[in-house]
Amino acid sequence: MDKLKIGVYWAASCGGCDCSLLEVNEQILDVAEAVEFLLWPCAADPKYTDLRGYADREMDIVLFNGAIRTGENREMAELIRAKTKLLVAYGSCAHTGGVIGLANLSSRDEIFETVFGDRKNWPQTESEEGGYRLRLPAFLEHLTPLSDVVKVDYVVPGCPPPREMVSRLFTALLSGELPEPGSVFASEKNLCDECPRKREHERISRILRPHEAEPDPDRCLLDQGFLCMGPATRGGCGAVCPNANMPCTGCAGPAGDVEDQGAAMLNTLASLIGTGEEGEDQLAAEDEILSQIDDVIGTFYRFGAAKSLLGRRYHERNGQAH
Numbered sequence: 001m002d003k004l005k006i007g008v009y010w011a012a013s014c015g016g017c018d019c020s021l022l023e024v025n026e027q028i029l030d031v032a033e034a035v036e037f038l039l040w041p042c043a044a045d046p047k048y049t050d051l052r053g054y055a056d057r058e059m060d061i062v063l064f065n066g067a068i069r070t071g072e073n074r075e076m077a078e079l080i081r082a083k084t085k086l087l088v089a090y091g092s093c094a095h096t097g098g099v100i101g102l103a104n105l106s107s108r109d110e111i112f113e114t115v116f117g118d119r120k121n122w123p124q125t126e127s128e129e130g131g132y133r134l135r136l137p138a139f140l141e142h143l144t145p146l147s148d149v150v151k152v153d154y155v156v157p158g159c160p161p162p163r164e165m166v167s168r169l170f171t172a173l174l175s176g177e178l179p180e181p182g183s184v185f186a187s188e189k190n191l192c193d194e195c196p197r198k199r200e201h202e203r204i205s206r207i208l209r210p211h212e213a214e215p216d217p218d219r220c221l222l223d224q225g226f227l228c229m230g231p232a233t234r235g236g237c238g239a240v241c242p243n244a245n246m247p248c249t250g251c252a253g254p255a256g257d258v259e260d261q262g263a264a265m266l267n268t269l270a271s272l273i274g275t276g277e278e279g280e281d282q283l284a285a286e287d288e289i290l291s292q293i294d295d296v297i298g299t300f301y302r303f304g305a306a307k308s309l310l311g312r313r314y315h316e317r318n319g320q321a322h
């Protein structure tokens with residue numbers, strides 16, 4: 001049987017997604033037998049010319065991790081799209097922009113000013129040094145998820161994708177039974193659906209951060225005041241964080257029927273805070289509870305700021321095309 005021709009690529013990425021491919025334990029042996037890697041910069045040393053030399057659609061599938069932050073990221077995404085039959089947004093940076101999408105709260109100039117200081121120290125896309133002409137990829141105005149640049153066939157969410165989701169992908173690849181294009185290798189339901197904790201939708205009178213108290217291991221974390229993103233987050237990881245007594249931070253992105261993960265979570269929270277009674281005093285009490293949230297964007301949009309409705313509106317309002 002012909003081996004599957006597979007590629008793995010990283011754009012604006014931390015490398016964690018590449019490592020996560022190895023987390024499927026012994027399944028990796030079946031994968032290694034069934035596939036031939038045509039591209040994997042983390043493990044080999046391919047050159048651009050190697051990739052350009054492939055015929056169009058020569059690779060069967062490419063797992064693309066990392067977001068689009070530079071001109072090179074964008075160029076590679078377009079080139080890879082041409083060279084593969086199927087493209088997977090692998091990990092939250094490719095899927096929704098990821099943690100690094102929070103950088104979209106600042107303009108490119110603000111980022112350069114913070115990192116390089118005076119404008120004269122900012123990196124140039126072209127310069128001359130010792131008779132050599134040096135070129136750096138352009139740092140784009142915004143970071144975008146992969147699907148903003150090219151068509152994406154599948155998504156494996158997570159930061160990095162948890163073992164359960166990677167295993168779903170490999171099982172489908174090895175059996176040759178891939179789901180319909182557009183599918184996400186996770187659950188359609190939200191995380192609470194697979195969480196073993198007892199949830200009673202209790203009223204929250206105080207917001208707690210993980211270091212402030214030891215959670216009861218059996219009760220829902222949100223009921224106890226810990227901001228667990230489970231109600232707005234796609235399931236499929238086996239609720240690994242709540243099972244480790246930590247709130248879900250939302251890395252799998254919005255649940256199947258949720259458009260904006262942060263807005264959905266804020267909506268859930270709004271129905272849980274306070275005593276449920278009405279009146280001026282109650283509004284003040286609810287404001288006091290909400291003021292205990294330390295980092296609103298980083299909490300509710302930690303992985304999805306770049307793809308969220310809020311993020312897009314923010315740029316439109318500031319006159320920056322997305």
Ligand code: SF4
Nearest residue numbers: 014016091092093159
């Ligand atoms: S999704 Fe997470 S692990 Fe993967 S590249 Fe982005 S930050 Fe790293």
Ligand code: SF4
Nearest residue numbers: 192195220221228230
């Ligand atoms: S909110 Fe979190 S802890 Fe509570 S049931 Fe949902 S996933 Fe579990």
Ligand code: SF4
Nearest residue numbers: 237241248249251252
């Ligand atoms: S519990 Fe939440 S943060 Fe943890 S791996 Fe699952 S989706 Fe990601």
